[in-house]
Amino acid sequence: MNAPVDMRVTRRLVLATGGAVAVSFALFPKSFAQDASGTAGKPPGDLAKFPMLDSWIAIDAHGAINVFTGKAELGQGIKTALIQCAAEELDVDPASIALITADTERTPNEKYTAGSHSMQDSGTAILNAAAQVRAILIEIAAKRLNVPPEQLHTKGGSVVANDGRKIAYKDLVGGQELHRTAQPKSPLKDPKDYRVIGKPLARVDIPGKLTGKPSYVQDLRFDRMLHARVVRPPSYGAKLAAVDIAAAERLPGVVKVVRDGSFLAVATQSEFQAITAMNALADTAKWTETAQLPKQTDIYAFLKKLPSQDTTILDRGNPNEAGVRAVRATYHRPYQIHGSIGPSCAIAKYEAKKLTVWTHSQGVYPLRDSLAAMMKMPAEQVHCIHVEGSGCYGHNAADDAAGDAALIARAVPGRPVRVQWMREQEHGWEPFGPAMVSDAYGAVDASGKIVAWQYDVWSNTHSMRPGGPGNLLAAQYLARPFAPDAPKPIPQPEGGGDRNAIPLYSVPNIRVVSHFIPQVPLRVSALRSLGAYHNVFAVESLMDELAAAANTDPIQFRLRHIDDPRARDVIIKAAQEFGWKPNERLARGHGRGFAFARYKNLAAYCAIALELTVEHETGDIRLRRVVAAVDSGQVVNPDGIRNQIEGAIVQSASWTILEHVTFNTREITSRDWSSYPILRFSNLPASVEVHVIDRPGQPFLGTGEAGQGPMAAAIANGVAHATGVRIRALPLSPANLKAAIGI
Amino acid sequence: MVWRILVGVVVLIAGAFGAFYAWAWRGEIPSLGNHDASSFDPSIVAKGAQLAAIASCDVCHTKPGGKVYAGGYPVKTPFGIIYGPNITPDRETGIGSWSAAAFLRAMREGVTRNGQHLYPAFPYDHFTYATDSDINAIYAFLMTREPVRQANRAPDIAFPLNFRLFAAAWKLLYLHRGPYRNEADEADSWARGAYLTESLGHCGACHTPRNRFGAEEKNRAFDGGRAEGWRAPALNENSRARAPWTADAMFNYLRFGYDSVHGRAAGPMADVVRNLAKASEKDVRAIATYVTSLSGARASAATTASIEATVAAGRTLTAPPYGISRAHQTTGSAGHDSLGAKIFTGACVTCHHNGGGLPISRPIDLALSTPVNEDDPTNLLHIVLSGIHPQSGQAGPIMPGFEGALTDAQIVALVDYLRARFTRKPQWHDVAGALVKIRQERRTAAMEAPR
Amino acid sequence: MTILTVNGKEHNVGGDPNTPLLYVLRNDLRLNGAKFGCGLGQCGACTVLVDHQPVYSCLLPVSVLEGRQITTLEGLGKNGKPGPLQQAFIEEQAAQCGYCIPGMIMRAQGLLDHNPSPSEADIRAYMQPNLCRCGTHMRILRAIRRAAKELRTVRAEPVR
Ligand code: FES
Numbered sequence A: 001m002n003a004p005v006d007m008r009v010t011r012r013l014v015l016a017t018g019g020a021v022a023v024s025f026a027l028f029p030k031s032f033a034q035d036a037s038g039t040a041g042k043p044p045g046d047l048a049k050f051p052m053l054d055s056w057i058a059i060d061a062h063g064a065i066n067v068f069t070g071k072a073e074l075g076q077g078i079k080t081a082l083i084q085c086a087a088e089e090l091d092v093d094p095a096s097i098a099l100i101t102a103d104t105e106r107t108p109n110e111k112y113t114a115g116s117h118s119m120q121d122s123g124t125a126i127l128n129a130a131a132q133v134r135a136i137l138i139e140i141a142a143k144r145l146n147v148p149p150e151q152l153h154t155k156g157g158s159v160v161a162n163d164g165r166k167i168a169y170k171d172l173v174g175g176q177e178l179h180r181t182a183q184p185k186s187p188l189k190d191p192k193d194y195r196v197i198g199k200p201l202a203r204v205d206i207p208g209k210l211t212g213k214p215s216y217v218q219d220l221r222f223d224r225m226l227h228a229r230v231v232r233p234p235s236y237g238a239k240l241a242a243v244d245i246a247a248a249e250r251l252p253g254v255v256k257v258v259r260d261g262s263f264l265a266v267a268t269q270s271e272f273q274a275i276t277a278m279n280a281l282a283d284t285a286k287w288t289e290t291a292q293l294p295k296q297t298d299i300y301a302f303l304k305k306l307p308s309q310d311t312t313i314l315d316r317g318n319p320n321e322a323g324v325r326a327v328r329a330t331y332h333r334p335y336q337i338h339g340s341i342g343p344s345c346a347i348a349k350y351e352a353k354k355l356t357v358w359t360h361s362q363g364v365y366p367l368r369d370s371l372a373a374m375m376k377m378p379a380e381q382v383h384c385i386h387v388e389g390s391g392c393y394g395h396n397a398a399d400d401a402a403g404d405a406a407l408i409a410r411a412v413p414g415r416p417v418r419v420q421w422m423r424e425q426e427h428g429w430e431p432f433g434p435a436m437v438s439d440a441y442g443a444v445d446a447s448g449k450i451v452a453w454q455y456d457v458w459s460n461t462h463s464m465r466p467g468g469p470g471n472l473l474a475a476q477y478l479a480r481p482f483a484p485d486a487p488k489p490i491p492q493p494e495g496g497g498d499r500n501a502i503p504l505y506s507v508p509n510i511r512v513v514s515h516f517i518p519q520v521p522l523r524v525s526a527l528r529s530l531g532a533y534h535n536v537f538a539v540e541s542l543m544d545e546l547a548a549a550a551n552t553d554p555i556q557f558r559l560r561h562i563d564d565p566r567a568r569d570v571i572i573k574a575a576q577e578f579g580w581k582p583n584e585r586l587a588r589g590h591g592r593g594f595a596f597a598r599y600k601n602l603a604a605y606c607a608i609a610l611e612l613t614v615e616h617e618t619g620d621i622r623l624r625r626v627v628a629a630v631d632s633g634q635v636v637n638p639d640g641i642r643n644q645i646e647g648a649i650v651q652s653a654s655w656t657i658l659e660h661v662t663f664n665t666r667e668i669t670s671r672d673w674s675s676y677p678i679l680r681f682s683n684l685p686a687s688v689e690v691h692v693i694d695r696p697g698q699p700f701l702g703t704g705e706a707g708q709g710p711m712a713a714a715i716a717n718g719v720a721h722a723t724g725v726r727i728r729a730l731p732l733s734p735a736n737l738k739a740a741i742g743i
Numbered sequence B: 001m002v003w004r005i006l007v008g009v010v011v012l013i014a015g016a017f018g019a020f021y022a023w024a025w026r027g028e029i030p031s032l033g034n035h036d037a038s039s040f041d042p043s044i045v046a047k048g049a050q051l052a053a054i055a056s057c058d059v060c061h062t063k064p065g066g067k068v069y070a071g072g073y074p075v076k077t078p079f080g081i082i083y084g085p086n087i088t089p090d091r092e093t094g095i096g097s098w099s100a101a102a103f104l105r106a107m108r109e110g111v112t113r114n115g116q117h118l119y120p121a122f123p124y125d126h127f128t129y130a131t132d133s134d135i136n137a138i139y140a141f142l143m144t145r146e147p148v149r150q151a152n153r154a155p156d157i158a159f160p161l162n163f164r165l166f167a168a169a170w171k172l173l174y175l176h177r178g179p180y181r182n183e184a185d186e187a188d189s190w191a192r193g194a195y196l197t198e199s200l201g202h203c204g205a206c207h208t209p210r211n212r213f214g215a216e217e218k219n220r221a222f223d224g225g226r227a228e229g230w231r232a233p234a235l236n237e238n239s240r241a242r243a244p245w246t247a248d249a250m251f252n253y254l255r256f257g258y259d260s261v262h263g264r265a266a267g268p269m270a271d272v273v274r275n276l277a278k279a280s281e282k283d284v285r286a287i288a289t290y291v292t293s294l295s296g297a298r299a300s301a302a303t304t305a306s307i308e309a310t311v312a313a314g315r316t317l318t319a320p321p322y323g324i325s326r327a328h329q330t331t332g333s334a335g336h337d338s339l340g341a342k343i344f345t346g347a348c349v350t351c352h353h354n355g356g357g358l359p360i361s362r363p364i365d366l367a368l369s370t371p372v373n374e375d376d377p378t379n380l381l382h383i384v385l386s387g388i389h390p391q392s393g394q395a396g397p398i399m400p401g402f403e404g405a406l407t408d409a410q411i412v413a414l415v416d417y418l419r420a421r422f423t424r425k426p427q428w429h430d431v432a433g434a435l436v437k438i439r440q441e442r443r444t445a446a447m448e449a450p451r
Numbered sequence C: 001m002t003i004l005t006v007n008g009k010e011h012n013v014g015g016d017p018n019t020p021l022l023y024v025l026r027n028d029l030r031l032n033g034a035k036f037g038c039g040l041g042q043c044g045a046c047t048v049l050v051d052h053q054p055v056y057s058c059l060l061p062v063s064v065l066e067g068r069q070i071t072t073l074e075g076l077g078k079n080g081k082p083g084p085l086q087q088a089f090i091e092e093q094a095a096q097c098g099y100c101i102p103g104m105i106m107r108a109q110g111l112l113d114h115n116p117s118p119s120e121a122d123i124r125a126y127m128q129p130n131l132c133r134c135g136t137h138m139r140i141l142r143a144i145r146r147a148a149k150e151l152r153t154v155r156a157e158p159v160r
């Protein structure tokens, strides 16, 4: 985005880049798509994949400005930030922009809204497209008014000449003017002239949500809409042996009981009838259970024993260097859930061989392909429209609900079918964030510098998102079932299980090995920040342990090993705002912790300093003050960034102190909020401050997942400081803590 | 002549009073020099931790939201409110200056280090039976806690009972000093259980009815008492548990707070099981063995078969109320068209639904629930009003309270329905009256709630 | 047929009288404020006020609500303008996905109705039953404090 190289796009290049759409974007190192400079004359962001300007921006004869994004609002405030980008470069009032989000018939295929990519991919694309559209408008106006373009500027939706004459945008575009290929270089504004970007514009979606306007897929109602519920098996892979369908069909309101193999669902006139019928079916359903889950008590040993594909993702010097002091440690992270407050929901309508699905999926295009394959329909006949759901934090059951809805809708053609998952279904069947293990070794020399570092991390896949049909839960239970796709690792530099496994610190001798475990004992997929949550917890815990070995203050120790000036700034900012005093001793039971990471080593920088107390008698952790500093590059909406980081801090506190999925060898036993408790108001920090460092003109850096890892490590480091006991297995629950600190 | 008698009487009274005073008088035990926590043998401290758990010390010595053992918990007695004192080793406000001897005397005789008589809300009538070594272990445990400076709050006891001598008089009548006679040999689980139950466990403090002086009626031991407005169920042959207790079931209940046939510990008992989770497993088994034996014939008769039969019987009562399997068509307050039935279907069935394989943390069949089978609706009303809530962040069933949601009439209808539908026992009379009483208690409790 | 009084207006609702209020509000009366979160009384997403008491609408059959005053999120505003708590939540931008917020607002309303000047501890204790997964809690607390403050100043203003 900054100082792009000027280069003419050749037709071939456009085709080539257009062709890139087919390639999974996970293969693109995002830093590259993010920053045009030095890349072979491609426009930046996803504008490279979709170079036609009018696939991003359309101005109609009434002056309505439609901006299109393939990304979706997930509660992260992306709509508002994208509108800010467009409004800034178009010189229009943000309120005059209509943003159209992920829709397989209207918006570019930007695949998934995930990995904190939205601003990098779509934000960059829209910013540049808007700048180029503005240039085109000026160019047209120049001809009309026949004055040289440099004597024109744009203001409030019009092109204005120095002599005061002006033409509204709508009068400049009648036809195909914007159907042009984007140039690699955009006439971007100088950030110091920004009027909209960098300002805390109020979120456009909030008022409606707070006053009861239909805002979620759960709120959509269509005429003649039926309500449906699915009867899930008691455990993974259970087969439906028998069920009294006739009895259920006699219940009031039942329109259709759908059974296909072990997929069992009911559609009714009213919602409570659906729930009643679901329970009735469950009462008479007989299942043959086959699940053989590992013992929860030795899950980590079990995972480590499974065959793994090992990749050395970094290898430099001799990582066995002994140094003068060394630390060896193993870190654990349990299975954890997304736990959306609103269970997954979808609405589907099957009519005239066409399927329309309203979904809160993170990827409407991949979902469309999965649905088409499962339903054996041509993809063009499947239309997926994103409508917001409850926050998802990754790949939850959204796509599965869409699959359920499609199957039921086909059984009642012409009628919209709303499928709402129940709480116990969401808890039991969503794909979890995978349990992980890592072995770490670090050594420091006499000068207190790290001389050696070894890190081995074991993990299942972190992405079982739609692609093949078998990634939809229902498809695995049909009479002719589909198998899930073979799990694949997400390659570096982004990584999946090994995301952030490579420390950002300078270490002469280092080896980092990623052990990818294809076999999946529990259903897993992408949970916010993927492996970074675990790896940052481990790496930043180890950093504190090494700092102690070098008896150096943890922050000084980090600064000693990091040169990246922006990383240093974030670390120093957090430390200053917190009022960190080197080597400070605190009263018994009081601790302070610090941690830092740059998400994916390519996205936002985040450092967290906190203060906590541990009650010795109970092992209860009380979070006192939490102070974070973040650098997301050019700030589009500072309050949006604060909101994301505050949320990450509180959510990660919940994961880190309380959460783990429980299971026996047959079934998942954490099925609701009583068996899987999460943080409530009483466990909140006393205060949370987020300090945003603005980097005008720098590329946008994804922020949505930057805080989770650092918060986990900061808590663990604070607990070690408060109790003198280092705990390396999550969660840091009162029970685990009490067990560790003793009587 | 008359005056002689008068003088005689006066002298006698004075003498008696003097004698009583002499008997009641306790000197101060010199304060302990600065103690050093590390001087205690860790194995003794560990033993003390487990015994302190059996005695549930933290319950009465921790105020809601306060530091553990720092005191301030309001213990309600018929005579007024007594606030559990600070028992952390803080020298000014806690027991930091107490010698082992002073602590032993407090546990045995209910007297503070400086000789003040303690009210029997402190169950020294049980603790007195504990052995010296056990009491010393608890002492070692407490003296190695984190000292917390938190001043004690004076009891709110009305004149004249606020005179401590009344406590002394009470002891004259009801305190039979220990230690426990036939010291239990560790090997014999029953004997060990008897010792722990009667001494540190002080189970009778709640489960035995009390006379008008607030003393346990020894001739009605474990016949059921009261605790914080709840009913502490009878543990003897008068137990109303639908299925007989077995030692294993009792162990599950005490150790994990839950048994699949008897359900979940709630109300004041929830704190006890939270503590027993920390005690030695062997000791909890011992207590379970002894307590189970209290229900005599019923327990010994209990066989797996007989229990399964009870459970099965329960199931037929609790068949799901959907069109499909209306096995039982009852009428009246248990009828499917009664108000109670409507509330049950709309508000309770989602969780209290016994059919089907929907795996979700489900409560036991209401037919097996003791509150529904009890002689009065107190505990059931408590649960309906306030629900069940685990400690924040801990796993455990969550049941919302219906206090604000349902009107009194609706709560009464629901409770009548539960009784009629899930038991074959006679209806409770005056559920409404009981409800009014509980609401009253809750209102005052809310007002006294420490700010 | 059940007669419900919702936000001051009477509604005749047909269907099964055992239906929990939540589904009637959402589907029959088309009020989106109350949300389905668990149907188990564990999360508070469905919170509405019944006679000024916050209750879980997912666990209350409509048949028991005749003659009682039901207030939903939609009933807090006046002539198209958001109510004081809603306004405070908007000003604090107290939402991420926002799904839990209607329940939070209704519960907070229940608090302020009974205690116009709650302490920080009062607020945290009172809000305990409601869950938020996005971690918006700190902003929710800010919004409640702001609303309480504004309501107090409004009350304080002399009536003329
Ligand atoms: S939906 Fe009612 S409490 Fe969760």
Ligand code: FES
Binding pocket: A075, A341, A391, C095, C096, C097, C098, C099, C100, C101, C131, C132, C133, C134, C135, C136
């Ligand atoms: S804002 Fe998303 S759950 Fe609370």
